Amino acid sequence: MASMRDADPKHLAALVAVAEYGTFAAAADALGFTQSAVSQQIAQLERACGTPVFDRPKGPRPAELTQIGLAVLDYARRSLDRIDQMDDRLRSMQRGITGRLTVGTFQSASAELLPNIVAQMRREVPEVDVRLDETDDLDELVRDILQDETDLAFTVDIADDPRLEIEVLGRDRFVVLAPADDVMATRSDAVATAEELNRSTLIGQPDNLTGQRMIDERLIGAGIRPDFAFRFQNNAAVQSMVRSGMGMAVMPSLAIDANDPGIRVLEIEPQLAPRVIQLIRRTGRTLLPAAHQFAAIAHASSAHLLAT
Incomplete structure (x- = not known):
């Protein structure tokens, strides 16, 4: 026929x-x-x-x-x-000048890394549609990559996995936030010891978040028994409570506003192992050239904010 x-x-x-x-x-x-x-x-x-x-x-x-x-x-x-x-x-x-790119991200990466990355993508390839999907559940970020719901994702401390291609963007150290008028904040050494943190009221995030679990594990490993009086989902809310004098917080440096005059950033003694900031994609998946351009910009932007 x-x-x-x-x-x-x-x-x-x-x-x-x-x-x-x-x-x-x-x-x-x-x-x-x-x-x-x-x-x-x-x-x-x-x-x-x-x-x-x-x-x-x-x-x-x-x-x-x-x-x-x-x-x-x-x-x-x-x-x-x-x-x-x-x-x-x-x-x-x-040529990488059009298409849609979906990126998974978590709170502090969204606040500190992504604004510069997305702004540069819009300047260089304005026809590329960059979509962002934020969650502080790092397991969800990995699932979305493996299910091809996102093309790339920012993650933290993901172990080697043959299903994933993992690029290390840098290392993010942990610090203590103290009210600017706290006695520890006024000392010249700008250090908070494990003993001092054991005596302090701490402010953190919910312990069901993978990011907070990482902090708790590092603190316990350093001999610090965290006593959290307040827990908030939002990094800015944690910092606001510190500013108001309600306690101190242990946070990754990428998650804080170091220019806030109401807080003082202290080093931890002993130092905690920094968290590793990564950009992941699914192994074997062919992505648009725009994804490789995004990754290159992410590496350049991270170099200004993270340790190598």
Whole structure:
């Protein structure tokens, strides 16, 4: 049974060329084919249509489109236009200047790393649509990558996994936030010891968050028994409570506003192992060039904020 599904773009291009140039010979010259090749392409198109698309008068007179040929010509032009548009779109995507990029992120990366990264992406490739999906559940960030719901994700301390490609962006040290007028904050050494932290009221985040669990594990490993009087989801809320004199907080440096005059940033003695900030993708997944550009910008931006 005849069907236009059996026609391909070469047949449609031959139809348009014959209609525009008038003869099979002129169409062949324009397309760079032999006249017999164009004749074969039109014959294959007519088999797909189930009827002639040209009346072929004898002599030098040009081929004439049949009524069905006129209908197919309109379809051919629209189809070839859409193919050209798709070619343009694919070339743009391959050059990394268009497309959609979905990035998973967590709170402190969103606040400190992403503004510069996204701003530079918009300057360099404004047609790339960067979508962000934030959660402080690091396990969820990994699941979304493995399920292809996100293309890239910022993570912390993810162990080697053959399913993931992991790029280290840098290391983020842990510090103590103290009210600016606290006795420890006024000392010249700017250090909080484990003994002092054991005597202090601490402000943290909910202990069901993976980030807070990392902090708790490091504190316990350093001989610090954290006593949290207040817990807040938001980093800014934790810092605000410290500023108000309600206690101190142990936080990664990326999560704090060090320019806040109401707080003082102290080092921890003994030092806690820094957290490793990473950018991950699923192993074996082909991403748009824009994803590689995003990763390059992320590395450059992180170099200004994180230790190597």
